[in-house]
Every structure is written in C-alpha cells, then in structure tokens.
Amino acid sequence: MEFLFNAYAFDGELDLNRLAQKLGMTRKYRWEEPMKLNPVTFAPVPSANGEQAYLYYFGGVVFLNCSADLIARFLDAIQGHAGQMKRRHQFPFHEEYRLEIDPQRETAIANNCAVMPRCDPTFLDIICFVIAKSVALERIEARIDQVFDEVEVLIAKLARGKLELPDRDMARMASSILSFKFTSIAHIMVLDKPEITWDDPQADRLYLTMAGLFELNQRYLEIRHKSETLLDMTGVFTSLSHARRSARLEWIIIILIAIEIVLYLLELFRH
Incomplete structure (x- = not known):
C-alpha cells in the first residue's frame, strides 16, 4: 500500500x-x-x-x-x-x-x-501536518528574501550617499518584517506539536523525526534571526531619514532667519 x-x-x-x-x-x-x-x-x-x-x-x-x-x-x-x-x-x-x-x-x-x-x-x-508547515515556512522564507533584496538596494544607494525612502515605504517594510515574525509564531506555530503527540509516544516520535528532517525549528530560528536583522536595518534607515529631515529643517530655518535679517537691514537702509 x-x-x-x-x-x-x-x-x-x-x-x-x-x-x-x-x-x-x-x-x-x-x-x-x-x-x-x-x-x-x-x-x-x-x-x-x-x-x-x-x-x-x-x-x-x-x-x-x-x-x-x-x-x-x-x-x-x-x-x-x-x-x-x-x-x-x-x-x-x-x-x-x-x-x-x-x-x-x-x-x-x-x-x-x-x-x-x-x-x-x-x-x-502527522505527515500532512509537517509538510503543510514546511510549505508555509517556505512561503515566508521567499518573502523575507524579497525584503532582503529591497534592503540590499537601499544599502547600495546609501553607499553612494543617497537615501530616498518615504516614511510610508519605511513603515510598509517594517510592517512586512513584523508580519514574518507574527505569522511564523502565531499562525504556523512551528514550535507547537499536535495534541495527539502528548498521548501517543509513537506519534510523538514520528512528529519529532519529521520535524527534524524538514528542519522546522531551524528554519523558524533563521526566519526570526533574519527578521530581527531586517528590523535593525530598518531602524538604521529610519534614524538616517529622520536625521536627514532634521538637517533639512535646520537649513530651512537658517535660510529664513538670514532672509529676515536681510529684510531688516534693507529696511534700515531705506530709513
């Protein structure tokens, strides 16, 4: 059979x-x-x-x-x-x-x-449960690799002194990264075993063996590590973007003050 x-x-x-x-x-x-x-x-x-x-x-x-x-x-x-x-x-x-x-x-x-x-x-x-988890993890792995590719492009731009990323795109990227962690923990529940394994030792051994062969725990840990790395990178990009925006605002304030001084001096000269 x-x-x-x-x-x-x-x-x-x-x-x-x-x-x-x-x-x-x-x-x-x-x-x-x-x-x-x-x-x-x-x-x-x-x-x-x-x-x-x-x-x-x-x-x-x-x-x-x-x-x-x-x-x-x-x-x-x-x-x-x-x-x-x-x-x-x-x-x-x-x-x-x-x-x-x-x-x-x-x-x-x-x-x-x-x-x-x-x-x-x-x-x-149990076999169905394990391979269903495996393909669900594969979907997350593919998406997180796509985000890594996007971040790689940003790093390349940063190396050339350019960082043009709107806050909306930054928030979207951070939301995607957080969803990877949430999905792998809350939805797929990689670290949780089927209820039948608590009462059936043979079922428990089969599940642990299958989970080991498909590297469910290792893949979950890798997803978590990649997610944390991406969040750190996103934090750096956000800090740089805010610093750049602050510097721009400071220059605008300086220019406005200079304009006001020039206008004041012109007004004195007329009188």
Missing part, C-alpha cells in the same frame, strides 16, 4: 470556520486541526480513506492520493469559497512525500519518503 502527499501553500491564512459555514458545516476547528474534505464532493471526511484534501488555517493544503487533474479541479472549484485559493500554476511552493506500508520491512523515515509496517491514520495526519 502506498500513500502520496502533495502539499501547497497559498497566500495568507485560511479561516476554516468561515469556510465550514460556506460548505454547510456546523463544527468548529482548532488551530492545529485540519479540515478534511473529499476533493470531489467537498464533504467532510472523518478519517483517511482514499482521496482526501487536508486544509490548514495557517496557509497550507495537503492532498492525499490525489491526481494532478483532481488537485487542479479542487483548487479551481474551492476558490469561490476561499479568497486565498488560486489556480495550481500560481502555487510556487510545493512539497511531495510518499509513504509505503510494508509489513515485511522495518520503519524508515527519510526527507522524501517513509516506510512503515502498518497503516495508522494518526501517522497520516
């Missing part, structure tokens, strides 16, 4: 409770709890059984045993219910994983596939 996983990240978080209402569901979802849907009927699926889609509110969707055509049709159909959903070709962040069930082989877990002697729905849930 073989299970194929395909994970994608979409733009922003997904309000599962609002989506549940649009799909005619009444239950409430917690942050770590995925919405499991039949990718054809959009009906809720209680446990792993055939083709399935796992939706996570932190911005990930994982397809279990779904063909490429079925994934594309699902994303096209659900975008009317969730604004963050886009067509498949607009999903640059993608993760694939494979699980083989073979009673004759021992458990083996790698970064692209795993082998287990028996099938446990809990294990499927």
Whole structure:
C-alpha cells in the first residue's frame, strides 16, 4: 500500500470556520486541526480513506492520493469559497512525500519518503501536518528574501550617499518584517506539536523525526534571526531619514532667519 502527499501553500491564512459555514458545516476547528474534505464532493471526511484534501488555517493544503487533474479541479472549484485559493500554476511552493506500508520491512523515515509496517491514520495526519508547515515556512522564507533584496538596494544607494525612502515605504517594510515574525509564531506555530503527540509516544516520535528532517525549528530560528536583522536595518534607515529631515529643517530655518535679517537691514537702509 502506498500513500502520496502533495502539499501547497497559498497566500495568507485560511479561516476554516468561515469556510465550514460556506460548505454547510456546523463544527468548529482548532488551530492545529485540519479540515478534511473529499476533493470531489467537498464533504467532510472523518478519517483517511482514499482521496482526501487536508486544509490548514495557517496557509497550507495537503492532498492525499490525489491526481494532478483532481488537485487542479479542487483548487479551481474551492476558490469561490476561499479568497486565498488560486489556480495550481500560481502555487510556487510545493512539497511531495510518499509513504509505503510494508509489513515485511522495518520503519524508515527519510526527507522524501517513509516506510512503515502498518497503516495508522494518526501517522497520516502527522505527515500532512509537517509538510503543510514546511510549505508555509517556505512561503515566508521567499518573502523575507524579497525584503532582503529591497534592503540590499537601499544599502547600495546609501553607499553612494543617497537615501530616498518615504516614511510610508519605511513603515510598509517594517510592517512586512513584523508580519514574518507574527505569522511564523502565531499562525504556523512551528514550535507547537499536535495534541495527539502528548498521548501517543509513537506519534510523538514520528512528529519529532519529521520535524527534524524538514528542519522546522531551524528554519523558524533563521526566519526570526533574519527578521530581527531586517528590523535593525530598518531602524538604521529610519534614524538616517529622520536625521536627514532634521538637517533639512535646520537649513530651512537658517535660510529664513538670514532672509529676515536681510529684510531688516534693507529696511534700515531705506530709513
């Protein structure tokens, strides 16, 4: 028996409770709890059984045993219910994983596939949870790299003695950096484990192994470090911008005083 996983990240978080209402569901979802849907009927699926889609509110969707055509049709159909959903070709962040069930082989877990002697729905849930976190982190990593590129341009201008950045753009950059830290902590909750791992030692070991293979904690620490570095750089740019503005105001005041003195002297000369 073989299970194929395909994970994608979409733009922003997904309000599962609002989506549940649009799909005619009444239950409430917690942050770590995925919405499991039949990718054809959009009906809720209680446990792993055939083709399935796992939706996570932190911005990930994982397809279990779904063909490429079925994934594309699902994303096209659900975008009317969730604004963050886009067509498949607009999903640059993608993760694939494979699980083989073979009673004759021992458990083996790698970064692209795993082998287990028996099938446990809990294990499927954990694999989906980890790779959904991984693609969500990949989305943040790509965005923070874009901000680094923007800052690099500013540093190059600063080296030439130029710093032309409006306060609105500076505030937008700082807001983006803070959102990276908030999203990785509050939305993705990289450092938190699924509730099932507290009661099931095997599930806990699998989660820790998978999280280690996908380097979730290390990637989170790197995002936090980069965010703090960018905030420090933004603080420097803000200080320089304010100093430049203060110097400009001082020169304006000096010029106005000089003009006033000249006018006063002219008035004395006339008399």
